[in-house]
Amino acid sequence: MVLPFFGKKPAPGTPSPAAPTAAAPSRVVPPAEPAELSKLDFSVGDPTHALAHCAGQVEVQEMGGGIGAAYEEAAVLYANGNTEDAEAVLNVVLDAQGGRTGEGLWMMLLDLYRLTGQRQRFEQRVLDYATRFERSPPPWSDLSSAPEQVRSNVAPMVNMSGGLSGQAATQFQQMGIIGRKSGAIRIDLGRLRSVDETGCTLFRGVLREFAAERVNVSLLNCGQLAEMLAGQVRAGEPSGRDIWLLLLEMLQHTGEQERFENLAVDYAITFEESPPSWEPRVAQAASSTSVQEVALDLDAPPCGDFVLDGEITSAAVEKIRKLAAHASSLQNVEVDCSQLRRIDFVSAGTLFNILATLQAQGKKVALRNVNAMVAALLRMMGVDQVAVVLLRS
Numbered sequence: 311m312v313l314p315f316f317g318k319k320p321a322p323g324t325p326s327p328a329a330p331t332a333a334a335p336s337r338v339v340p341p342a343e344p345a346e347l348s349k350l351d352f353s354v355g356d357p358t359h360a361l362a363h364c365a366g367q368v369e370v371q372e373m374g375g376g377i378g379a380a381y382e383e384a385a386v387l388y389a390n391g392n393t394e395d396a397e398a399v400l401n402v403v404l405d406a407q408g409g410r411t412g413e414g415l416w417m418m419l420l421d422l423y424r425l426t427g428q429r430q431r432f433e434q435r436v437l438d439y440a441t442r443f444e445r446s447p448p449p450w451s452d453l454s455s456a457p458e459q460v461r462s463n464v465a466p467m468v469n470m471s472g473g474l475s476g477q478a479a480t481q482f483q484q485m486g487i488i489g490r491k492s493g494a495i496r497i498d499l500g501r502l503r504s505v506d507e508t509g510c511t512l513f514r515g516v517l518r519e520f521a522a523e524r525v526n527v528s529l530l531n532c533g534q535l536a537e538m539l540a541g542q543v544r545a546g547e548p549s550g551r552d553i554w555l556l557l558l559e560m561l562q563h564t565g566e567q568e569r570f571e572n573l574a575v576d577y578a579i580t581f582e583e584s585p586p587s588w589e590p591r592v593a594q595a596a597s598s599t600s601v602q603e604v605a606l607d608l609d610a611p612p613c614g615d616f617v618l619d620g621e622i623t624s625a626a627v628e629k630i631r632k633l634a635a636h637a638s639s640l641q642n643v644e645v646d647c648s649q650l651r652r653i654d655f656v657s658a659g660t661l662f663n664i665l666a667t668l669q670a671q672g673k674k675v676a677l678r679n680v681n682a683m684v685a686a687l688l689r690m691m692g693v694d695q696v697a698v699v700l701l702r703s
Contacts, residue, residue, distance in 0.1 A: 476508030485558030
């Protein structure tokens with residue numbers, strides 16, 4: 311089986327964690343620190359993966375009962391959203407060779423049950439895990455998407471202030487999290503003092519994500535931002551495309567149809583492409599004093615971890631691209647993956663490319679609390695060669 315090669319695989323014969331020594335079955339060893347992905351053993355007994363490098367690809371020779379092929383197949387199936395087949399692949403291998411497999415395959419199956427909310431099957435398998443490795447098993451926690459689908463009836467209010475610029479990537483990420491959790495969001499733009507093209511690109515990206523995930527968005531006090539944008543567009547000068555497009559969107563929110571139509575004609579002439587169509591958008595007033603208000607200072611320096619959450623597919627790959635902007639002023643970058651349930655194959659490739667670029671810039675990136683199903687895909691694609699990947703407990 312030949313797989314696309316995005317990064318350097320661990321060299322053949324990389325030592326696996328030592329097998330537990332013989333002991334009484336009742337002995338329970340406290341759990342170790344979170345495992346680093348590159349140290350997790352997916353092999354059978356002694357390492358049996360044979361890697362043959364050729365023309366930018368890695369061929370995984372199926373040895374030792376096909377364990378290497380099994381974990382890769384399960385990882386790809388899960389990345390494609392095929393959880394049932396991924397579960398079947400793991401169960402077949404563990405049932406046939408469970409006593410000789412490394413911890414990696416066991417953690418994949420246990421995390422798969424946690425990710426899909428299958429507590430009964432988790433409890434059945436976790437006893438086998440404890441017996442096999444003579445250590446306390448990971449605790450049950452429901453990592454399925456069901457809890458996140460419960461959305462509030464009250465849309466939070468986000469008050470944006472400062473400069474709408476490329477330095478605000480982290481703040482836009484926070485806005486995205488707020489909107490997705492509630493299913494609706496109100497954004498007050500009245501306190502913005504400046505705007506540049508990169509900021510327009512970031513803001514439009516968040517609005518597109520909200521539209522794709524059906525988050526109801528209401529923009530308030532758009533007039534001031536519209537005037538700042540209008541001062542940066544020049545008919546016949548094909549630059550600042552996102553500034554033009556954000557201005558057209560602001561005019562829809564302010565209800566200025568005639569001004570919108572005139573600008574749309576200038577846009578079509580300037581960029582030689584069809585402009586957006588007029589769609590009046592009426593802002594919703596706050597329904598009660600209980601509306602949650604969040605102040606978002608776009609001038610504040612980046613702080614806290616970058617967050618990857620939910621299910622990241624090619625349609626939502628913008629989340630990953632924002633990592634580069636977040637890391638621009640940092641030397642050590644922490645990425646919180648505790649709420650990341652799935653990442654598809656294409657998005658994982660994008661993540662590898664960004665992390666490889668950051669590594670070349672001398673930056674150190676750590677992906678923390680990664681579930682084992684996602685971690686297996688990242689390992690397969692060499693992500694653990696350009697960043698530290700730590701599994702969740």
